[in-house]
Amino acid sequence: MTPSTQPSLRAVRVLARLQRMLEFADAGLTIPQYRMLVVLSEGGERSARLAQRLAVRKPTLTALADGLIAAGYAERASEPGDRRIVRLQLTDAGRAALARADESYLAxxxxxxxxxxxxxxxxxxxxxxxxxxxxxLPARVPAQSPVESAR
Structure with a gap:
């Protein structure tokens, strides 16, 4: 069996093509922005936990969060009772952007x-x-994730 006919390798190549198909969709968000909004839609998260769930380093997460906040899709909110803890939360505009992106990707x-x-x-x-x-994934987040090194 040649490498190109191995089922796992073929699957990896199909996944790469599927990702490219989604990147070309007119979703109004990048794939990393979409991934972050999806996680935020499940509830506010502290940045350390969010970085772990997205398998990115904190500096990457901060840059991504800053862009979503500037666009009005997310906001930082203090934890009730402990203002030192800051969570990222989805805004109404972020929920609308996520819904548009979902529709675009499905289409x-x-x-x-x-x-x-x-x-x-x-x-x-x-x-x-x-x-x-x-x-x-949460059990093993590399120093630099495959997502970051593919950028």
Whole structure:
């Protein structure tokens, strides 16, 4: 079996192409901005925990957060009872931007899914992969994540 026919390698190459497809979608957000808004939509987070969940270093997170705050999509809020603790939270404008991006990404994937014999199989597989990422990423955040080195 040649390297190009190995199923895992083929899957990696398909994922890279899927990412590129999403990057070209007119979502109004970059993929890193989208990822951060998705995490923030689940509830406010302290920056250390947010960096861990996104598998990025704190300086990268700070730059990303600053851009989202400047756009009005996120805000910093003090923790009740301890003003030293600052959490990032999604604003109403951030929720609207996330909803627009969700629609854009779904629209970008629709032609692909419509050509597949069993699109639910792909969707279910990606959800399983997301669950596996949630289980293994927080336990091991490298000094420089693959996401950062791919930029």
């Amino acid at each position: 970008a994937l629709a032609p692909l899914l419509s050509r597949m014999a069993d699109p639910d199989r792909l969707v279910d597989g990606l959800i399983d992969a997301g669950d596996a990422l949630d289980a293994c």
